[in-house]
Amino acid sequence: MHKVGYIGLGLMGAPMARNLMKAGYQLVIHNRSRGIVDQLAAEGATPAFCPREVAEQVDVVFTNLPDSPDVERIALGPEGIIEGAHAGLIFVDNSTIKPETARHIARELARAGVPALDAPVSGGEIGAKAGTLTIMVGGPEEAFEAVMPLFQAMGKSVTRIGDSGAGQVAKCANQTIVAAQMAGMAEALVLAQKSGVDPRKVVQAISKGAAQCWALDTKPDRIFRRELTPGFKAYMQHKDLNIVLETGNIYGVPMPVTATIQQLYRAMLATGNENLDNSAIITVLEALAGVVVGGE
């Protein structure tokens, strides 16, 4: 398995595609905007005109796109991957999309003889560049094993969760917990600040106990310095929580805490802060309380 396609060369897709090239795979690429295609072509990748053309030339075709409708169109639409279906082709989607959409795409591609894996990732741009992503996979075992060497070129923790859609459900769980950490930390720090207590001291005191979490380990220093650039953008966190809540709606799972947090991310979008880091949800709580954490 030597020829690999990658469609969607954004902040995540481009470094993931580069890691496949570094691992020795011959890459065929496609992307809406041209700049990154030219860059990767200069590094040895072969551009293709449309997703169909990519699929026709490769053994495994990856997608990494913003949202559910994008993946559905690229996989199943006109000039899409399904039109380039051939014996031996495997489809892998690294996007974060609705589990239901992943299952629909997998069903349609299976009819065309193409096994599909949903394989969303966690770890951000840094993890994508370093090849240290967490990859959560749903889909047929056999396809998963065939693609494993490629996953290992992009991630350090690769888990098959279950059948089609299960990777996306795991990503939903991940994003639910990440959002809860960010919101809980934000409310805690704003409370400390406004009640006249140094939030730096609070973090120092509580960060090794039961409050310990990834958010508290990595974000407070940046918040105190007001370095709120991403990281992981708030509008992506908002989009991912949309997916979580829609999935909850489909399966009948009330999620009152996540729904509340989602409203706070919506406030970030409404006030033009959608491109800040997801930890910058604290700016919403600060605005509600009329205080800035880390100030005097």
Next chain:
Amino acid sequence: MHKVGYIGLGLMGAPMARNLMKAGYQLVIHNRSRGIVDQLAAEGATPAFCPREVAEQVDVVFTNLPDSPDVERIALGPEGIIEGAHAGLIFVDNSTIKPETARHIARELARAGVPALDAPVSGGEIGAKAGTLTIMVGGPEEAFEAVMPLFQAMGKSVTRIGDSGAGQVAKCANQTIVAAQMAGMAEALVLAQKSGVDPRKVVQAISKGAAQCWALDTKPDRIFRRELTPGFKAYMQHKDLNIVLETGNIYGVPMPVTATIQQLYRAMLATGNENLDNSAIITVLEALAGVVVGGE
């Protein structure tokens, strides 16, 4: 400083008092119910009839009581600590109570010449027994330094956060973040279960990435086995979130996420599950969704 008083010998207070005795301090004790007093007396402690009598005999008097009114009564009420005030006495409260109450008690005791430290702890019964608690301290620097050797007999991480009440504010922050972890994890696991995905696999896949937190590290296996005994009781978590939200009310800090989580803990109390572990908040989400996590 050799003679130490300890008032409130519950699940936390008794092992903390024992660790002071192990460190060589002579203990004077008082407790509402008699059984534990007799046990500790058999181990060498001296029982006293009332808080005043404890205070009169010691250099440092600790309290460890259920809620704010209890500490106020024991410290400032009739036959209370304030009536046993004498030169050199320091008051230390290990309870989790309202920062405002801690500040009020400190002001009143200061008038009687007694410096006061609020010193709530985190780490549970296990940490209390092992002497590995996190202790968050508010109050005068000099008193903090004088009591430090005693804190070190009970905890492994001891931080002075700031002036009176600051220890309780840090505990508020701690409980806010702990509750967010518990609720986020619960919603995530219920979503996985009800959408047909093995929550064990989900935890395995996400637990080392950005979702990593103390709750996810320690609780899922017990949830899957339905071992929901405490640990830290839900009614204590509910009580602590009451303190958090009342403190937010006093200082003007809207906390929509914590308020939502508090409602879920209230549901645990309403349905008779108040003595389960705080991670058993998942039972509320399970009831809402009509599913049991970890089942078939």
